[in-house]
Amino acid sequence: MAGAWWIFCRVIDNFGDAGVSWRLSCQLSRHLGHPVDLVIDDWQTLARLEPALGDEPLENRAITTRGVRVWSWRRLEEQPEKLETSDPQVLVSGFSCELPEAVRFGLQQWKVAPLWILFEYLSAEAWVDDCHARPSPISSYPGQRYFYFPGFTRYSGGLLREPGLLDDRDDWQQNHSRPGWVAQAQRWLTLWAYPEAPWLALHEAICQDPELWGWCLFEGAALTNCILEHGLASIPVRVIPFQTQGNYDVCLWDADLNLVRGEDSFVRAQWAGKPLLWHIYPQEDGSHWNKLNAFLDIYLDGVEHSLAMAIRALFLAWNGKGAIVHCWQQVREQWGLWELHARYWSRTLAMQPDLVTRLVEFVENKLE
Numbered sequence: 001m002a003g004a005w006w007i008f009c010r011v012i013d014n015f016g017d018a019g020v021s022w023r024l025s026c027q028l029s030r031h032l033g034h035p036v037d038l039v040i041d042d043w044q045t046l047a048r049l050e051p052a053l054g055d056e057p058l059e060n061r062a063i064t065t066r067g068v069r070v071w072s073w074r075r076l077e078e079q080p081e082k083l084e085t086s087d088p089q090v091l092v093s094g095f096s097c098e099l100p101e102a103v104r105f106g107l108q109q110w111k112v113a114p115l116w117i118l119f120e121y122l123s124a125e126a127w128v129d130d131c132h133a134r135p136s137p138i139s140s141y142p143g144q145r146y147f148y149f150p151g152f153t154r155y156s157g158g159l160l161r162e163p164g165l166l167d168d169r170d171d172w173q174q175n176h177s178r179p180g181w182v183a184q185a186q187r188w189l190t191l192w193a194y195p196e197a198p199w200l201a202l203h204e205a206i207c208q209d210p211e212l213w214g215w216c217l218f219e220g221a222a223l224t225n226c227i228l229e230h231g232l233a234s235i236p237v238r239v240i241p242f243q244t245q246g247n248y249d250v251c252l253w254d255a256d257l258n259l260v261r262g263e264d265s266f267v268r269a270q271w272a273g274k275p276l277l278w279h280i281y282p283q284e285d286g287s288h289w290n291k292l293n294a295f296l297d298i299y300l301d302g303v304e305h306s307l308a309m310a311i312r313a314l315f316l317a318w319n320g321k322g323a324i325v326h327c328w329q330q331v332r333e334q335w336g337l338w339e340l341h342a343r344y345w346s347r348t349l350a351m352q353p354d355l356v357t358r359l360v361e362f363v364e365n366k367l368e
């Protein structure tokens, strides 16, 4: 596909919006074999994930890295001609965000209306398969507009996964010699969760574990500061710098348990092929419980009953429903089986085509 792709990202909070948009843009560029354009309204957040971008956007042009031309939303608004002359073929609204003024104006000017994709949030809920790839026409737009829902089934939009990712992971896990500090504990867990996560209860649980666990914390994260202020004398604690997005994966590959949140870190933990606990983004109306249970239903499908019950209970407890210490003991008794399942799960998911392959195919079909 030779035509220009423009991806738009508005950061609501935290890192997930930028994280998903960045991963999508890099993989699209690699897949298409030409640069794609990403417009983001929060440069500094993206620069934390990809420091090659530098702290500030350039005055009047994009910064290109990893095949992506990155534009500051505000700067682009100031010089809309950059976009108007690019004659885009595909527009992607990350998490269905509003488009910049310049694009909304261009939509009426361009001779051929680009295909417009509303890229949605990831969910394992059953309705996703019904809504994925549905048209979303609006009267003010003469072109085609479609919903695109990432998901876990072959009827959804799929999951972001770089080519060869699981082989790279296996190679790393089998051949990489682990740094000296790893020996300070028998098992390590990485912590990336929202501030209300019951980390103290989990800490109590791992302190009672027959094996010595260590916390691997990301510098600057709210929970890291909280834990450091509290002080944890009894077990090893390692604070590592906030990683580039690529290096974050490697931390997950090295750990024994990954505590993750949001959307992108949650998917990466699944590709890591290790046990994970998802601290789901809480919604005021409580709808996140359906989302969490829908994921657990597919993740635990076919898992031996007592292990499935124990993992579900621990996920719920980590999200505030239930006693962690008890759930932890139940899960630890069957730990080896969970490890096997996590690996099997990643390999099974990876048998489906990845999201970018599906998205490009979808777009090609619509543009035919």
Ligand code: TRH
Residues within 6 Å of the ligand: 012, 013, 014, 015, 016, 017, 018, 019, 020, 048, 049, 192, 218, 241, 242, 243, 244, 245, 246, 248, 260, 261, 262, 263, 264, 265, 266, 281
């Ligand atoms: O940070 P998140 O929890 O953020 C988002 C937003 O809250 C958003 O509004 C919400 O809708 C969405 O979640 C679901 O999301 P996540 O997926 O945990 O994103 C973190 C990103 O940061 C991910 O791409 C991994 C990356 N990362 C690094 O690159 N280096 C690091 O050291 C760490 C800890 C994370």
